Amino acid sequence: MPETRLFRPAVIPILLALSAVPAVAGNPLYVNQNGVPYRWADSTVSYYTDLGGLGNQTNAQADVLVASAFQVWADIDTADITFERLGDLDEDINADNILDFFDTVSNCQNLDNSIIYDQDGSAVEALGFDSNSVLGFALASCVNAATGHYTNGMALLNGRFIDGEPNSPYHQSLTVEEFRSAFVHEFGHLIGLGHSQINVNCLTDISCPSEDLDGVPVMFPYLLGSSLEAGLTLDDRSAISMLYPSPDMSASTGRIRGKVLFADGQTPAQGYNVVVRSVLSPRSAAVSSVSGHLFTADAGNPLVPIYGLPFGSRDPSLIGYYDIAGLPPGEYTVEVEPIHGSGLYPFLYDSGVGPIGEYLGFQYKMPGKCSLQLLNFPSSPDDGCSDHTILNVAAGQDLNLDTDIILLGTPPRYDAWENGD
Numbered sequence: 156m157p158e159t160r161l162f163r164p165a166v167i168p169i170l171l172a173l174s175a176v177p178a179v180a181g182n183p184l185y186v187n188q189n190g191v192p193y194r195w196a197d198s199t200v201s202y203y204t205d206l207g208g209l210g211n212q213t214n215a216q217a218d219v220l221v222a223s224a225f226q227v228w229a230d231i232d233t234a235d236i237t238f239e240r241l242g243d244l245d246e247d248i249n250a251d252n253i254l255d256f257f258d259t260v261s262n263c264q265n266l267d268n269s270i271i272y273d274q275d276g277s278a279v280e281a282l283g284f285d286s287n288s289v290l291g292f293a294l295a296s297c298v299n300a301a302t303g304h305y306t307n308g309m310a311l312l313n314g315r316f317i318d319g320e321p322n323s324p325y326h327q328s329l330t331v332e333e334f335r336s337a338f339v340h341e342f343g344h345l346i347g348l349g350h351s352q353i354n355v356n357c358l359t360d361i362s363c364p365s366e367d368l369d370g371v372p373v374m375f376p377y378l379l380g381s382s383l384e385a386g387l388t389l390d391d392r393s394a395i396s397m398l399y400p401s402p403d404m405s406a407s408t409g410r411i412r413g414k415v416l417f418a419d420g421q422t423p424a425q426g427y428n429v430v431v432r433s434v435l436s437p438r439s440a441a442v443s444s445v446s447g448h449l450f451t452a453d454a455g456n457p458l459v460p461i462y463g464l465p466f467g468s469r470d471p472s473l474i475g476y477y478d479i480a481g482l483p484p485g486e487y488t489v490e491v492e493p494i495h496g497s498g499l500y501p502f503l504y505d506s507g508v509g510p511i512g513e514y515l516g517f518q519y520k521m522p523g524k525c526s527l528q529l530l531n532f533p534s535s536p537d538d539g540c541s542d543h544t545i546l547n548v549a550a551g552q553d554l555n556l557d558t559d560i561i562l563l564g565t566p567p568r569y570d571a572w573e574n575g576d
C-alpha cells in the first residue's frame with residue numbers, strides 16, 4: 156500500500172516566562188484529501204518501548220508512565236480506543252543510534268509506534284534540539300493516504316527533565332506527574348488530535364479565573380503550568396470521541412454543525428474558531444471546531460504561495476464548515492472568535508490551531524462588527540453583538556439546520572480568503 160511520509164516534528168519547547176509547558180479538539184491533526192481525518196485503523200493502538208531508563212526512572216517505571224499517559228485517553232467512555240504495549244524495541248536507542256533510528260521511522264520501516272526513552276537528553280541533542288528546552292515529541296510518521304490511516308509513529312521522551320536535578324534556568328526540571336501530563340498532550344497528537352483553542356485569555360491575559368482554566372483543553376497549543384495536573388476537558392473528550400467513536404457515542408450525546416458565513420449569508424469563512432459553550436458552565440464546559448478544518452489550507456487562494464499540500468478536502472462545500480459532536484444533553488450557545496495569531500505565542504505552525512495557522516503561518520482577523528460573534532437565528536444585520544440563540548441538544552440529536560453563524564457587519568460579499576485588513 157502507498158505510504159506517505161508526514162513532516163511535522165512537533166517539538167515541545169518550554170516557556171518559563173509563562174510557567175507554561177507547551178507541547179510539542181476539538182480538531183484533527185491531519186485530514187486526507189477526501190476530507191476524512193486521519194486515525195489509526197484499529198481501535199487498539201499498539202506500541203513498543205525502548206530499553207534503558209528515563210531520567211531517574213527505571214525502564215519499568217518509564218513503561219508505567221507511558222501506559223498511564225495513554226490510559227487517560229482510553230478512559231473516555233464515548234471513545235473506543237485502547238493501547239497495547241507489544242514489547243521492547245530490539246535495541247536501546249540513544250545518542251549513538253537515534254539518527255539511524257529516525258531514518259527508519261521517517262522511511263516508514265518501524266513497526267507500529269516506537270516510544271523512545273532518552274535517558275539524559277543526549278539523543279535530543281543528537282537530533283539537533285536543545286535538551287534543556289525540548290521535552291520530547293510525538294508524531295505519526297507515516298500514513299496511508301487512500302485509507303486515511305496512520306501506519307507508523309514514534310514518541311521521544313527527554314529524561315533530563317525528570318533526572319532529579321533541581322529546577323533552574325540551566326537545568327529545567329518537572330515533577331514526574333507534570334512530565335506525564337505533557338505526554339498526555341503528545342500522545343493526543345500521536346493518535347490524531349490537533350490543537351484546540353478554548354479560553355485563550357488564560358494565555359494572553361494576566362488573569363485567568365479558575366473556571367476558565369478548567370476549560371483549557373489538554374490539546375491547547377501550550378500546556379499552561381497550572382493546568383498540568385488537570386484532566387481532559389469536554390473539548391478533549393469530544394475530539395477523541397469524534398475520531399474513535401464508541402458504538403453508543405452518537406446515541407448518547409448530541410452534535411451541532413453548520414457553517415460560518417460572511418454577512419451576505421452565503422460566502423463561507425475559513426479559519427475561525429467556533430466554540431459551543433454549555434449554558435450551565437460556559438467557561439469550563441466548552442468544545443471547539445475550526446471552520447473549514449476538513450478543507451485544504453492552500454486551494455483557491457492565489458495569494459498563498461504553497462501549492463500541493465497533501466492534506467484536506469478539495470470539496471468546496473466544506474469551506475467554513477464546523478462540526479462538534481460528543482455533547483452531553485443540555486443547553487448550549489455557539490460563538491465564533493478569531494484564532495490567536497500574534498504576540499509571543501501565536502497559534503501557528505507547530506503550535507497551530509486549524510489548517511490555516513498550521514500550514515500558512517497566519518490566522519485570519521475577526522471581520523465585521525462583533526469581536527465575538529454569537530449564533531443568533533434568524534440573523535439580522537441589526538442584531539446586537541450579544542444577541543444569541545440557545546440550542547437545546549438532546550441525546551442522539553444532530554442539529555444541522557439554522558446553525559450557520561453569520562458574521563455581522565462584514566462587506567455584503569466578502570472574499571473568503573482575505574484576512575480582514
Ligand SMILES: [Zn+2]
Nearest residue numbers: 178179344376
Ligand atoms: Zn501539541
